[in-house]
Amino acid sequence: MDKGYEISKLISYGEKVFGEKSNFQKWLNSESKALGNLTPKSLLETKEGxxxxxxELGRIEHGIFS
Structure with a gap:
């Protein structure tokens, strides 16, 4: 699938999980222990990332914090 489409889906999902675009944007730019102390945004360059x-958004949505 197209990377742009995947990122678009991810943004939509993230905004749903966090309830507000600003909260999701803050999370995207914050280091995450669960993601090896990287920012989620830094992982969006690859399909695997x-x-x-x-x-991780799925875990957050279901209350499973790493």
């Missing part, structure tokens, strides 16, 4: 961020 997009999947990692998506998986």
């Amino acid at each position: 997009i999947q990692q961020v998506n998986d």
Whole structure:
């Protein structure tokens, strides 16, 4: 699938999980222990990174914090 489409889906999902665009943007730019102390935004360059961020959003959505 197209990387732009995957990122678009991820942004939509993230905004749903966080409830507000600004909260999601803040999370995207903050280091995440669960993502190896990297910012989620820094992982969006690869398909694998997009999947990692998506998986982490799923854990957050279901209250599973790493």
